[in-house]
Amino acid sequence: MTGAPNPNPRTDAETNAADVRFAAGGLLWRDADGGRRLAVVHRPRYDDWTLPKGKPEADEPLDETALREVREETGCAVERGRFAGTVTYETDAGPKVVLFWRMTLVEEGTRETDGEVDEVAWLTPEEARTRLSYPAERAILDHRPVTEVLAPATEDVEPDADAEPTDRSR
Template structure:
């Protein structure tokens, strides 16, 4: 089973981490054989995974996707999270967060500076070439996930809308209450964060604050937007089973999707998610009000082979400038 992962704001705020980095184990299948992408770094004369340090104002998922793009010239979407590794560097402790990322038949183009060569190879060959023992531990987890049919997945993402104007200061229809200035900045950050998983479809409450939260992502990524009345605050309170049914339907088409609604609707969505995962994994879902902060998201990876089975859970809050 893939691990759960949670990150809010600075992911290592309560730990003495000197350097935070992120990367990905890119994988593909060639004639049914699992292959992984190794990079060669001339500076260190070693074989490793694409990775690098966070830029200011960047979350670890965004960093992982950017580093793969910069170092090997391909844009990936993140799959299951893999265990982070920690090791000592001159400035202190460094932590590197990793994800699996399916690369398929993409053409790899090393940048020539940080990376001068690349190699698609079997996991067995990768174990022989990897220079850092901790990189081999991460590979072991990826291979184990593949053996359990947990490697090929698609993302289902639950988003709470960004910060709205206070109810006390709004005199018009509740469905028209928009985002506050802070919320508009959060919406831009949510749009950047979601690109790490690239949902093709967005299912959203038609109330203004939800639509405004998702529009930066929808417009910047040509995602399909579907507005659903059943998941507004009022309708979900009157007919909770119908709202839960909308969440259940997200599993049917097996297409990457983001679902955006209101704080009172979140426990209904979480109840549905629980039915699709093991009890142990479900323990990592938020269990108390407010469940998610404004603009925060739960990312579930759903097995492509076993219909409706969630194999990993992550929780992220988009960076606010």
Template sequence: MFPQTVGVHVRRESDDVVAAGGIVWRRSARGLRVLLIHRPRYDDWSWPKGKLDPGETVPECAVREIREEIGIEARLGIPLPSIHYRVSAGEKSVFYWAVQAGEQVPDPDGSEVDRVEWVSPARARELLTNRSDVAPLDYLEAAEAAGRLETVPLVVTRHAKAKPRSKWTRPEAERPLAPSGFRQAAELADLLRCWRPTRVATSPWARCVQTVQPFVSESKPRVKHVDAFTERSAKENPGKTQAKFAKLLKPKHVTVYCGHRPVMPTILPVLRAAALGDSAESLPDADPYLRPGAVLVAHMPVSDPGRITAFEIHEPFDD
């Protein structure tokens, strides 16, 4: 039986020591295989992972560590159970994601990692040095058995901090980001790349377009401005807004949606209705739903179009 869904809601200062990484996996003629790394410094077998750099988000850390240690350009899949234990500096938490290798060939850096091995989950349990590393593996294997391991993410973001309504006298559609919002948008571009989106569907109002612009400029996704995602349209015709949003729940393209706080109560029921198991418990259910510049990721199984197996929320950059 598939275990309870993992929900991730991460703040940067949630623990004394925070690290992140992933279980890289692939399918072979012999079934599911996972990638173990050997670290010569500790003479142990583990998953690729490492501590956050200053100013880095947890997903960014996971992607960077996987790239640096084994040369894999990761697109983060479903979140896996995190592990927690005491170290000399205090409480340490390590966050993990599933990462499908595809056709990529691991290339250990030779310093932190000198060997890698593709092994079965059973063999991985035998080799893992830290027994707490088995928990995310158990979840990953159960997700594969349930047909929920291979997923496509839908990344939902609320526009970054905007100039206050009370200080804006021109048309609402033209209200721009505040200076802090532009800084949030620049940081958001780095976070969005963790899921490697190829499309953006955004409200055409200025503050939403400006929020995704740094990511669009750097990554060149296909961009679509959707009038149904504006505050006005959602208020006048919420059914149309929901129908347009529901079209994004197709595991074909990795899409970023950018919208407004007042539209969240209209689109969240679509996500909740698509949720499998208890995953909907991870969704926000009270105003403001998402803080400006925050990200909610919905993971859609390739084997079950239109459904969602896991959610995760990441807090925005604040300077």
């Protein structure tokens, strides 16, 4: 996977359509005592917590990519539900668009150790909001437009929900 967001995004004039990379993933839910839990994965390479996702294989439709990546990163058999939204951010390789689908657990399994993901945590929605490393992924979880969470902010100023996003990190 292309990694952490690039702190120096390109301008629109520097980006061609061919530069845009795509990935897909899922919000994988399971029912548990005390309510629903969301799968969140830890990537040791970036030391971050994200929703399970990844790049498509050659000619693979993105909805199938989402299923495969969630299975690979969580070890679970899953069923894809409705489309949940997109996250867009800059990487060193160029802009990336990640499409997410809602998913439900069919059967828990064991994950193959591959070094890409070293931990899967099943969290309440509130725990996931705290643990997820990227505001845009929290926005998908909260069903909010990404522009609400990507507006620049300082400690003294609340983000302006109507502002154009300038921080395109995840």
